[in-house]
Structures are given as C-alpha cells and as structure tokens.
Amino acid sequence: MLAVLGAAAALLGVFADWYGSRTGRSFRITQLFTSTGITGDKAALFNGLFLVMLVAAVVAALAIVLRSGWLSLLSSVLVLGFTILWMVRQYQVADSLLFGRGGLGWGWASTMIGGFLLLLSAAAMAGRSGQGRHARPRHERYPEEPSHGEVVEGPWAAGDAPGTGAAPPPPQDRRPRWRPGDEGEDEGGRGRDAA
Numbered sequence: 001m002l003a004v005l006g007a008a009a010a011l012l013g014v015f016a017d018w019y020g021s022r023t024g025r026s027f028r029i030t031q032l033f034t035s036t037g038i039t040g041d042k043a044a045l046f047n048g049l050f051l052v053m054l055v056a057a058v059v060a061a062l063a064i065v066l067r068s069g070w071l072s073l074l075s076s077v078l079v080l081g082f083t084i085l086w087m088v089r090q091y092q093v094a095d096s097l098l099f100g101r102g103g104l105g106w107g108w109a110s111t112m113i114g115g116f117l118l119l120l121s122a123a124a125m126a127g128r129s130g131q132g133r134h135a136r137p138r139h140e141r142y143p144e145e146p147s148h149g150e151v152v153e154g155p156w157a158a159g160d161a162p163g164t165g166a167a168p169p170p171p172q173d174r175r176p177r178w179r180p181g182d183e184g185e186d187e188g189g190r191g192r193d194a195a
Helices: 002-013 049-066 069-094 107-134
Strands: 017-019
Touching: 002 049, 002 069, 002 107, 017 069, 017 107, 049 069, 049 107, 069 107
Parallel strands: none
Antiparallel strands: none
16 A cells, blocks of 8 residues: 555656646656756656656556565655755755745655655565564464363373473383293293294
8 A cells, every 4th residue: 555655646746846837747857967957948758757757656566566575665766766866956956945936846745755655665565575484373383282171191101291391201111021040931031942
C-alpha cells in the first residue's frame, strides 16, 4: 500500500505547479545536468520530469509484484534524487525557494512525499522478507512437553519423566555370562562337548 501511494503521489505531482505556475512535466531533464541550468524552454511529455517519475512508478510496480525492497528503494532514489536536484538547480536561477505566488507550488511537495513513502515501503518489504527467511515453525522453536496428568510410558525408571533431563537407562543384556569355574560350559552357556 505504501508503494502504491508513493508511486501515485510522485507521478501525479509532476502535473501540479512546481515553481512560478510551471508544472513539473514542463522542466526538461537535460536542464538539470547542463551548465546553463533551468531555462524557460518547456519540455515535451517524454523528455521532462514526467519520464523520470514514470520510470520510478514502473519500478515500484515491479517491487510490489516481486516484493522486492531493493526495487522499491531504487524507485525512491529516483524520485527523491531528481526532485532534490531540481530544487538545487532552481535555487541557482531564482536565488530563493519560497512558497507563495510566483514561488514554490505544491507539486514538488507531492513528489517528495511520494519518494518518502516509497522509502518506507522499501524498509517494510526488507523487514518482512528477513522475518520470513528466519522464522521457524512453532513446534520447532518450542517443543511440546507432556501436559499435567498425562501418562507417558517408556523404559525409564520411576521419577525419570520426560523433560526432567534424566536419560533412560540403557537396555540390559539378559544372556547368561561365563564365569570362572564353569568348566563344563563355554561363554554362551553350552557344554564344551556340545557341538
């Protein structure tokens, strides 16, 4: 849900006012990386900031399908990185970033909120994947012990019930053993002449 809301806020934010009644989609991507900076030239739909936010939304959709925290983090970096870079370049031109008429609008704020929501979704996805990887079934973590009053039969002596830490005694060998003086019998209890 966080990833969906974040992608929607970032994508819709470029159609709102960013600065001086200019929408975010009207700023060219190349203006953020040139020495001239932001100019009055308007961008087409697919060479402005809309393209960046569209790519980030697609990456966020893949993160939701694959439940990948890394993809959600990548989409967050795209949204926040380009928005912050735009703020730096706009400040170089206007020498101020103030809200109000002829200044900052709410479009960039919507995009920033979307980027932070994507960042939160990346942390949530990473936490859930780690929990699922290390979690074990309950019967493995807490082995069941016999309940009160339950009769358990076994080879142990009286008082050595399961769960007390006492191991059952080893089985005894009941075959007769050879002793000195039994000259007419071998170790197996048979006579020497018996073959």
